[in-house]
Amino acid sequence: MSRIFITGSSQGIGAECARQLIALGHDVVLHARDDARAAAALEANPRAAAVVKGDLASIEQTTALAAAANEQGPFDVVIHNAGLGGKAPERETTADGIERIFHVNVVAPYLLTALIPVAERMIYLTSGLEADGRWNPYDVQGSTREWDGMQAYSDSKMHVSMLAIEVATRHPEAAVNVVDPGWIRTNMGGSEAWDPVELGAETQVWLADSDEPAATATGRYLKRREELEPNPAVRDADARAALVYELIKLTGVPVP
Template identity: 80%
Template sequence: MSRIFITGSSQGIGAECARQLLDLGHEVILHARDDDRASAALAANPGATAVLTGDLASIEQTTALAAAANEQGPYDAIIHNAGLGGDAPERVTTADGIERIYQVNVVAPYLLTALMPVAKRMIYLTSGLEANGHWHPYDLQGSTREWNGMQAYSDSKLQLSMLAIEIAALNPDSAVNVVDPGWIRTRMGGAEAWDPVELGAETQVWLADSDEPDATTTGRYLKRREQLEPNPTVRDAEARDALVYELIKVTGVVLP
């Protein structure tokens, strides 16, 4: 039995990951943005050990979430599932002065990773749209370009993939991987998506649960358990260093 923390697990793929892992006999700690979503998370997965709250669009709340999660740990696996879609019609900044998609999809998982012990298994949820992501090292938040929500989303998922592979390089004793779940029928994916939520969760559950050699290998970009090649920028060590440097500047927190 393992103890597993899943961000963004009140609905969709995160909730389905929790359901499957609970069915396998693991202890699962859920995360929700607020109290209402926390109630929904526990209603969906009443066997969870706990549900923690924190808005990932807030550095203060994300920092508090990391502290609360550490109190429930340590963890055998952490699934960074939470994310924000690209349907915003205009660029929005948070109270921290950070573009919202970038903060939720990149800054928050960075901050949680930096403030929590790295688990033996770390899983970061990306999107196939990371292939369309652009690397703008001097404008990661899209402040100087014409706004396009889906491009901002694609860019953020490229950066999250870069972060995951950098964490893998820095922590060779852990299995750190990034997963494209596919186009899944959830609130974010929409009713026209090809695949059911069960399939969208399956690879993450396998990585968190299985002792097969393929499940415990590190530094990969996976879809349906198969290794794929990500956007070439993901493999660029200098670009990854630059991303981490910018995240340190934004958060004031250095990776251990």
């Protein structure tokens, strides 16, 4: 039995990951943005060990969330599931002055990675659209170009893939992987998506639960348990270092 923390687990893929892992006998700590979503998370998974709250679009709240999560740890597995889609019609910035999609999808998992001890297994969610991400070390938030929500989303999923592989490189003692769950029928994926939520959670559950050698390897970009080749920026050590440098500047927190 493992102690597992899943961000963004009040609904969608995160809630389904929690359901499957609880059914397998694991202790799962949920995460929700606010009180209402916390109640929904516990309603969906009443056998969860706990739920911690925090808005990932806030550096202050994400820092407090990390502290609350650490009180529920240590964790054997951390699944960085939470994310924001690319449907915003115009560029929005958070109270910290950070573009919202970049903040939730990249800055938040970076902060949590830096502030929660690295688990034996670390899983980060990306998207197949990371292949369309455009690496620009001088403008990681895309502030100098015309707004395109889906491009911002694609960039953010490339960035979080870069973060995952950087963590894998820095922590060879851990199994750190990034997963494309596919186009899943959730509030984010929409009703036209072709895969059910159960399938969207399957690879993460396998990585968290299985002791098969294929599940405990590290540094991979996976979909349906198969290793794929990510955006070239993900394998570029200099690009990853530049991204981490920008994240340190934004947060003031170095990654271990």
